[in-house]
Structures are given as structure tokens and as C-alpha cells.
Amino acid sequence: MAERATADFSRAGQTSPAAAGRARAVIDRVSPAVDGGRFPVKRVTGETLTVEADCFADGHDALRVMLRWRGEDDSEWQEKEMAPQGNDCWRADIVAGAPGRYRYRVVAWVDHFASWRSEFRRREDPADLRQAAEVGAALVAEAAARADDTHREPLVAWAAALAAAARADGDPEALRELALDPQRARLASRFPDRRFETASPVELPLRVDRERARFSSWYELFPRSTSPEPGRHGTLSDCAARLDYVAGLGFDVVYLPPIHPIGRERRKGRNNAYAAGPDDVGSPWAIGAREGGHKSIHPELGTIDDFRRLVARARQLGMEIALDIAFQCAPDHPYVTEHPQWFRWRPDGTVQYAENPPKKYQDIYPFDFETEDWSALWHELKSVFDFWIAEGVRIFRVDNPHTKAFGFWEWVIDGIGRAHPDVIFLAEAFTRPKVMHRLAKLGFTQSYTYFAWRNTKHELTAYFTELAHGPGREYFRPNAWPNTPDILTETLQHGGRAAFTARLVLAATLSASYGIYGPAFELMEHVAREPGSEEYLDSEKYEIRSWAIDRADSLRDLVALVNRIRRENPALQSDRSLAFMPTDNEQVICYAKRSGDGSNTIVVVVDLDPHHSHGAWLDLDLDWLGIATDSTYQMHDLLSGARYLWQGARNYVRLDPAHMPAHVFRVRHRLRREQDFDYFL
């Protein structure tokens, strides 16, 4: 394997052909690939990566094709033979290993031994057979020369036997049998002539994340609202005490809005009032005051030791703390005086406040990513992540990443990923689709979605079909939230308990990662600040709230049940298998998910109308569900515990939102029939 050739005289235009001329295999269209390899394909540990490529050579010779992959820091490639799928397409599956960065490519070569063998099979004339056997003997002798010591001898012997038989005037059938011996052929094929191997032009990048990147259940809460005494500023210790409640709900990520000192200059008052009163606590996103900035903790929340205890307590409960990283500053953030060059100053000595139209953040200065001192700025911002990583945080929800330079995100996520491949970044970019996709491509592990504003059957079907099956499936991992502190949708404002229930079930079953902002969600907080607004009245963003988490009408039991269903059903832990099934009622949506091995199948049916009971005929794709056309199967509603016997594709459901607007069925195939009893045999 001394000489490696490539037939790619590509981008640079005319290249001196050099040693390349003898490489005849062609590799085209390796997939998956994001933008031709500019960005990595994403998988989680244990997930399958199916690689396909179009491979062929001139003429009619046999081809061999290998998938190669390695960790980015490994010098050795691993290889797996790719199998032809017809139409010149070749395929191999690999299973993603430990979190980290990998590369893969396809190599192919014209295999003279395999070509010879397939031609030999077609020959009939005895003279032809002898001539071909002599050619074959030479090919086997070459394979023997390439073989390692333990395998050389049998190949040498085979070559000699073939050569002798070719020269003898023996029985053609015996010659054929000797030449086509499958076991010896397998041995010879282990030592192919790969001198003229072709490699696909780009080493395609693969990013492997840990499993939580794909399957996660988030709960957002404001630590300052966790005090058991109404009116008192909650602390990180109160928050730690609240973790039992969150764990009881079944979540695994507890996400905290910024916990840093809150600016006093231009602080906002309750309900986003332009001016704060003396007792107003301000918005946690107005980061920084004389007590410190992004690496400090708001004094009223506690100390770094309190934070460490919080992180440890979460871990004890099987959960993780996720921090909100919002790269922006209150006017009194220490950065503003220490690094004035990081901000764009106007002639009057002020900085234009941040905006995310139509939202105005008068209490916040944005960084100027075009500053001449950008390199120092980038490194300082990276050090914020590094600081909290050192404190044990491995999940970051990044605030408005689309208002910071894309190049910065690519650099910082790449750098952190290399040192800490277990870190997860959630992009909070509610913006235009291509911007959201770019952020996902350049490194964000998960992305917020438009789910909050997708309500009708058509909207949900189109959007989640695109997420599950569009090109973004290779890099864009959705995280669906029915509400956030910024988003109280009209559906939740007006739909009552049924709307909260339906939106919870939809988020938790359509998307392998989802989250709620609580306790506002489970307590069905639904009053907007004003008509037409999605802002909460008396929003926690600007004041401390006290939540009656034990209220009898809380959805907490339902939330806990839904999260348990998610944990117990692998079908719900990935987005890649989603399939919508027709119903004859526009208000009734039906979709299904299957686990990779097909052992777990979930069918969800939701009444999207919170005000009326609806019946619908479902038209299930039995083939897709793995159900034989004529078999009876059991639909086990994991929400109610009820079990239904269904047969065939067409089945009827009726949902009453006043009671429960959804079924989450687990499909149970095996039903006991008379044949299953001993006496029937």
C-alpha cells in the first residue's frame, strides 16, 4: 500500500496527473454531509450513522468500497466494507462512539481479483477456463505477497494448485471448483491490491454528542422565586430545596435564567416599566453591577458555594443545572468601564441599547463585535463558559445568539467542544429559519423552535415533518417549548387546562427534547400583560413571584406521567422516525414514532380544539407500524391506562378535552389468541 493515488484533479483546475492516472474508481455524493463537509453531521453516542456514496468505475470491473472513520486526533482509520445497494449506491452503517469529533470518508478501488472471479464464473469453454485459471493464479500469488505471515502460506498453495491445474488437461469441473472456492476467495480478498485506491475528496466531519443532546426534558425556573416565604428573595439554597419537586416532575435539565448581579442603571420596573422603583429587582438579563459580571453570582441569590451545592444536589437527583449565557451588559457592568472599546459609543457618550425587534432592552448594552479589540472580547467571553464549566456546568442555554457574530460562536463552541465534548449548547434564537439553521450548523447542540406558534394540524405536520426529515435532520436538534418567560401564546391564554395539556403532550411526544417554564406552566399561568401581547402579566422577568406549587389543580401529576412515558419509551427519545398518519378531522392530529430496533412504537392522537370534543377516523400506516394487515393489535393508552383492541388501518377515536385531549398509545402487537394455548396444538 505504498503508493496512494487519487483521481481528483479538481478545484485547482488542471493538475499534473502524476501518479493519479491509474486510479479508476469514482466516488460521488457521499452522504450525509452538511454543506459539502463545511459543517459536521451530528449524532449521539450509540446512534447509527448510515453513510451512502455513489461509487463506480469505468468498464465492467468489480469494485470494492470501504467506509473509513477516525477520531480527529487519531492517526489510524477504522474501516468497514460498504455494500452495494443497486444503482451504483453503496452503504455502510457505523455506530457513533464516545462524544467528540470524528471524520469519515469513502475509499474505493477496482478489484481485479473480484473481477476475475465473477468473469471466471461465466466461462464455459475448457481452454478459456485454463487460460483464466492461469490469470487467477497470478492474482492469487500477488495477494499472497501482500498477505501477512499467518495467511501467506494457504494463498501460495492455492496459487500453485491453480497454476498446475491450468497447465494440466484435467476435469474442467474440478478446475472450476478449485478456482471458485469461496473460502479461499474470502482469504484472498483480505489482501487486495489498493495501490490505485480513490478517496472521496473531503474528510467529512462528524460530531458525536452525549445522549442528552438528543433526549432531554427541561424545566426553567427563576431561583429568586423559589423562596417558601412569599415576598422574600429566593436563594440558590431555596432553589436546591425546590429540586426535589422538579425531579418529581421527571425532568433532567433544570435551567436557570442568569444568576449574576443585576445592573442598577436603567433598571426596568415591574411589567417592563421603563423606570424601576426602589424595590424593583430588575431583569436577570441586565447583567452586571459593581458586585461583578458574568462570572459572579447575584449577592441576594447566594455564594459560589451555594451554587456548588445546587449543582451537586441536582446531580444527586439525576438532573443537571443548565445556565443561561446572555452576552450583554447592564450599563454598570464592570466590562463597560474596564473595556469601553467593546461597545459602540455614540457622539453623546451613550451606547445604543440592545434590541430584538420589536423588543427593546433599554437596560442592556450589546457588545460591538466589530471592535478592533474583538480577539480579546472573544477570549473573555469564552472564559465565561470556561468559568462555569469549571464549576461543573455542562449545559448552557445561550440567549439570543443570533445577535452576536456567527464567527464567534463557531470559534467558541469548537474550542469548548474540543476540551469538553460533553458540553451542550441550546440556541435561543427565535428568528428567521436560515439564521436558526446556521447556528445549528456552526455548533449549537440544540435549538429552540417555532413550536410555540404551530397550532393547527397543518402547521404541526408541515413543521415537524421538515424537522424530522428535511436536510436539517443531520444537524438541527429541535427543543420544543410550549411556553417560556417571553412566550405566553394565545393558545395558552385562552385555551384553559385542555390547551396546556394538549400543548404539553405535543411538545413532549413530537420532540425528543422539550421544556417548560415552570411553575407558570403546570400552574397554568395564562394572563397576558395586555391583549395581543405574549408577555406574562407580572412577569418573573421583572419581579419575584411566589408559586403555590401544591395547588390542587396543578398539572404536576400529568407532567410527571408524560415524562415517565418518555423515559420508558425509546420511540419518544429520537426525532428521526416521526410519521404523521391521516385522520378525517382537521382538529385531530395523529402521529407515530418507532425506536430504531422497532421494538417500541408509540401512536399519539391529540384533539387540537381545547373547546370541543372531537371524534375522528384514523388511517394508520400498518406497514410503517410493523403490524400485519389482518392482525388484531392492542393500543395501550399510557395516559389513561386503557387498552383498546384494534384491527386494520381504520380505527375510530373520540377525545374530550374537558377530560383528556390526548391518547399516547403504546402499540402492543402480541395478543393471546386461541392458537396460543396448548390445547390448540
Next chain:
Amino acid sequence: MAERATADFSRAGQTSPAAAGRARAVIDRVSPAVDGGRFPVKRVTGETLTVEADCFADGHDALRVMLRWRGEDDSEWQEKEMAPQGNDCWRADIVAGAPGRYRYRVVAWVDHFASWRSEFRRREDPADLRQAAEVGAALVAEAAARADDTHREPLVAWAAALAAAARADGDPEALRELALDPQRARLASRFPDRRFETASPVELPLRVDRERARFSSWYELFPRSTSPEPGRHGTLSDCAARLDYVAGLGFDVVYLPPIHPIGRERRKGRNNAYAAGPDDVGSPWAIGAREGGHKSIHPELGTIDDFRRLVARARQLGMEIALDIAFQCAPDHPYVTEHPQWFRWRPDGTVQYAENPPKKYQDIYPFDFETEDWSALWHELKSVFDFWIAEGVRIFRVDNPHTKAFGFWEWVIDGIGRAHPDVIFLAEAFTRPKVMHRLAKLGFTQSYTYFAWRNTKHELTAYFTELAHGPGREYFRPNAWPNTPDILTETLQHGGRAAFTARLVLAATLSASYGIYGPAFELMEHVAREPGSEEYLDSEKYEIRSWAIDRADSLRDLVALVNRIRRENPALQSDRSLAFMPTDNEQVICYAKRSGDGSNTIVVVVDLDPHHSHGAWLDLDLDWLGIATDSTYQMHDLLSGARYLWQGARNYVRLDPAHMPAHVFRVRHRLRREQDFDYFL
């Protein structure tokens, strides 16, 4: 424009950010691009190239986007502003110039002047306006500093006026008017700050061919069958005399099978007999004998001077001679003894003959493209093209390119194209789809198609929709042939005159390039060698034929008419606009084409059943055809001369294959109505 930055820290992984950090614009998905720029997009001179790209930046600043292009040997880029299309997509059109190689890419930058102007427009507060005017004055002053001498002064004056007005406590409306002056804004925008410009990562290649690459009508004939005296071996002079006939048919490319000396060793007899008789002339594709090889002319055809006269006569008649380049050798080709290392010898001292399964070419040795002497082989083969180019040939039909190394084709076509951008290569690869596409990508100008085997409405619709609108439209230019010397389809064998007529009209109107093998085609030669075979009985491939070209039942007038219709109707000269329209009869196909400027529209209707008359209701897409829903329009059948008045989308046709199985309508929109007469006014 001293410092140019790029935000692309891509393939090589982590790059030191260097000056790149301040470039905030992102460019994604530039199209068209073939395999990410690995292969060129193709256009012909005068054709439009519409380039689109997704461009955006972080935040809410205004963007400017430019399309740049240049000839590969030009050092200077040309630029055109791209316009936003919504959803972050930007677009610009350019018109392809002279034949040759070009590159294009997209550049974008955040435009602070445009951002300032759009923000200024929204401001209301007088103090705000003054502050903004001061910022604007600084931006205009910067533009002035970048301006050339002739434009600097008005910008300096504007900056000064803005600054003064900002400081004065004047009329806000006057200040607004001064700041938003559109004429001055246009001037300032001519001198943008492009220091932090981003460029799309790949300079995408564009190959521009001459117009005949897109629109060509081919006629294949065997020179040895052009003698006016039956039995005598035709010569190049006979062939030159036959050119008047071919020109009368309206063709512009006359393609000759190989004209080289024909091997005597293992020569084939009539009807592909394994052994030739003493008088058998052999196959022209068994190239080479003691008289010479690929750069020689078969002595019985004439001399190089005869060839030169043939080329000149064709040119006089507005046609071109295309040569067949078949890289293979008869066993007595001089190469075989001069360069034995270019062939793969078997132990018995023979070479395995060429095959293109199921066809066996026992009279032909293939080259061994894995020879160690491949570089000399490549150069020698290239010299064959160069030889005939020097003799004035600019079109080559390449025989079975898929049985020669792909790398060779890429190298040879690239090299020839650089020296002679007017050379056209037609790939005769009737093989698997991905192989055909690869050949088109790597440089072949035109490609044979599966047209011969696409007969039903469904087959034709699916295949030509893919050709016109699939990804191949950027590089795969179809050339449709109803017959070739190798392909006498069952349709032609059994369908009689109606089948020949229908297949001619289909080829000539579905595909901007098409060809026939004549005079076999127009004389409706239709007897196969044996049932199930597509070989002609008494094929010209193995013997001399004498054709009665003046036979009364010849299709020559129809062929001439069809070619005239093609020349007179630009709609038929490109494949990019093809649209199929529904009919209610599976035997009646309907499709339309429009010229780029919409001035010429053709609707074709063909009865695909050669045995029965069929009527059908057409369902025309009036919008697509550019016809107002309520207007009456004239359908002018260019085949029969008949004119029909139609109204609305639904119209009826009846075709009788015994008479004429097709309409080729030109849509004539303007009908004289009462309003059009003077007295109506």
C-alpha cells in the same frame, strides 16, 4: 479595501481567527453549484446564469451582497449587486459571455451606512434625530474618504451639512430630508466600507460553450455508403456530394463513424459474423491496420485532402463535420506493436477483446488504463483529438467513454477546452444513470440519453422532467436519438411510418439537441437482424449499403420541416422551460416550451399509439403559457399549417397516425377583435 477578511474557519478545523473576527456576514448555499463546485455549471454564450445565495448577518444590520465573476485567466472580477428575494435569499442574473471557463462567487458585508439610513427613517424624537444625524455625518465622511476624486466633494459637503444640522436646533423635518436624500445616499453607497467583507468559500466554476452545445441537429451517415453507384465503396468525395441532401434536411452537424483504416485481423463479417469473408469491409470501429490508426484515413475513403474538402463543403453549407472518436484498436493497429504496454496481455499472448455487455467486440482490443505507461497513453490519445482539431474538426462524438478511465476524460477535455473552448464532445454512454451523469459533470458537452427506450406517456414525462428540471440541468445536456446504427427500437420495428414520425417529432421537440441515423431513419429502415434484437438486418456497421434517398415515401420533407420549425422557434432551442400538460388519454402526450423572453411558445401534442387514432382533452396551464384566462388564442399547427381558435384551458384534439400523429402548435396570442379596428375607438 486593503484588508479583506473571511469568517470561514472551516475545513481545516480550528484556525487562528486572525483578522477574520470582524467579518459578520454569512453566505450559505450558493447556487447553482455542481457537487459543491467540484464540477462546473454549464451555460452557452448569451444564456442567463441566475445565482442565488442565502446571505445574512447577526443582529439587524443591513447587508449588501455582490455577485462576482471573471474569466479564469482574468485577474479582475466583475461585480453585480444581488437583490434580496425574502427569506434571506439574494439573487442576481448574469449573461454568459464568450466560450471559456469562468469562476463566480458571492461576497457580502454588513453595511453601516444602509443600516443607519433605515434606522434613521424610524426615528421620531428630535434629540434622537440630531444624535443620529451626527452618526450619519461621520459615516458619510468615511464614504467621502473612500470616494474617488470626482465624487469626493459632494460627499464631503453632505457630511458637513449633516454635522452642522445635527448641532443646530433646526427643523426636524428639514434635518430628516437632508439625511434621507436618496440621490446623495446612492452616491455614498457607491463607496462602502468593505473591510470586513465575507466571500463564499468556493470560487464556483462556470463553463460557457458556444450555442451549438445547447441547440444542435445531428445527422449520422456512413461515408462508405454514399456512393451513387450501388456496390462501389463510397468515398469522402461522395460524402461531400451527399452534404447538399443533408443540408436540405436542415441538419447542422454531420457525424461520421470512424474514418480510419479498418483492421484485417479478426475482422467481422456481414451481420456481425465472427469471421469475415474476403470481400467484407469490416466495422469502422475496429480501428487501425498497417495503413495507420486514429490519425489516418481509410484508403478506400480517400485522402486527408478529401477530408479537408469535406470539412470545407460542410462549412459552406452551414454545417459541421463531427468525428467519432473510439479509443480502441483492431489487433493490427500500429499501437499494438509500437506500444504493447498499453494493452493487458494474457498468458497465451492474446488480449481479452472489448465488451460492452451484452455486446462482444471480438475485433477490438481495449486499452489498459491501468498501464504503468498511462501518462504516455493519455498524451497519445489527446494527440488524436489535437490532430483532428488541427484539421478543422470542432465536434467529437466519443464512443463508449464509460469504458475508459474517468480521470482521463476529465484531463483531456479540460486540456482541449482551454486551448479550444469551441470544441464540443458528445458522450455516447448508454449505461447506468450515475455513470452518464459523471461523464457529463467531468466535461462532456452533450450526452446521449435513454430517449430511444422511453415510449409511454409516463416514461417520457418522468424522464424529460428529470432532464429539464433535475439537478442534472446544470451540467447534463441531452441529445435525443430515435435510432442509431446500434439501436433499432421495437417501436420503430413495428410501428411503421407513424412511429417514425412520432419519434422524430418527440426527439426534435423534447430535446434541443437531437439526431437521426440516416438515411436509415428517413427511409424507415425497420427490419431487425432477429426477433428481440435492436440490431439492423444487414447493418452498415459491417457492410456497404446503397440508399435510395429519393424514394417517394421518404420522410425527408417532414424531417426538413421539423428542422425548420426548430430553427424558427427559439422555444425549441433550449431544454430548460419544458412543461408537461395533462391530457385525459394515456396515448396522447402534451407539453410546451417557451423562449426565455416569453415571445415564443410551442405546444406539442403527440399520439403515441402508431396504430390508432386518438382524441384527448388537453388541460393547458394558461398561466404558464402566458395566456389570459378569458382570452381567445390561436394555435397554429406548424406541421399542417392549420390554425385553430381556442379558449380556456380545456381543449380537444384528435390525431390520426395514419395521417399525422402530431401537432406542433405555435401559440399566437393576439387575435384581431372588434376592439382592434379603428372604428371601435
